[in-house]
Amino acid sequence: MDRTRQQKIQKFEEFVDGRLKPDLVLAIPKGYPPLSLSDLKKNIENLQKNGVTSLRTMVNIGSEVYLQADVPDTRHIFVDVGLGFHVEFTWSEALEFISVKEARIARQIEECTQLIANIKARIKLVCEGIRELLLLPG
Numbered sequence: 001m002d003r004t005r006q007q008k009i010q011k012f013e014e015f016v017d018g019r020l021k022p023d024l025v026l027a028i029p030k031g032y033p034p035l036s037l038s039d040l041k042k043n044i045e046n047l048q049k050n051g052v053t054s055l056r057t058m059v060n061i062g063s064e065v066y067l068q069a070d071v072p073d074t075r076h077i078f079v080d081v082g083l084g085f086h087v088e089f090t091w092s093e094a095l096e097f098i099s100v101k102e103a104r105i106a107r108q109i110e111e112c113t114q115l116i117a118n119i120k121a122r123i124k125l126v127c128e129g130i131r132e133l134l135l136l137p138g
Helices: 003-027 036-050 091-133
Strands: 055-062 065-071 076-082 085-090
Touching (some): 076 091
Antiparallel strands (some): 055 065, 076 085
């Protein structure tokens, strides 16, 4: 194999290892959005459907330690909106917030999926170029 071809192969391999693979690692999300949004939505819908205005429940106060709590008025709830902030919502406001947040999360997942697919396609294309330079059969 001539020197020019070896240099091209080396540059392609360096591009894949030094640029595309790190980009792929960064594109893959570290965590997934909390599933508590769908649970909260179901709970609010159940409260509305059953007309519950007060309830007795168990609250996790940390380290899986629970206390019994009385909620005298369930028509207003506090929702974690992120960064440690909680906002008081009515049931309808909370459902609207959840819908908007779920749509935003779905958009982010779609964008992330497209980015990952694009990077993987580029890796495959460069690997195909390396294969051709090595004159290997397909």
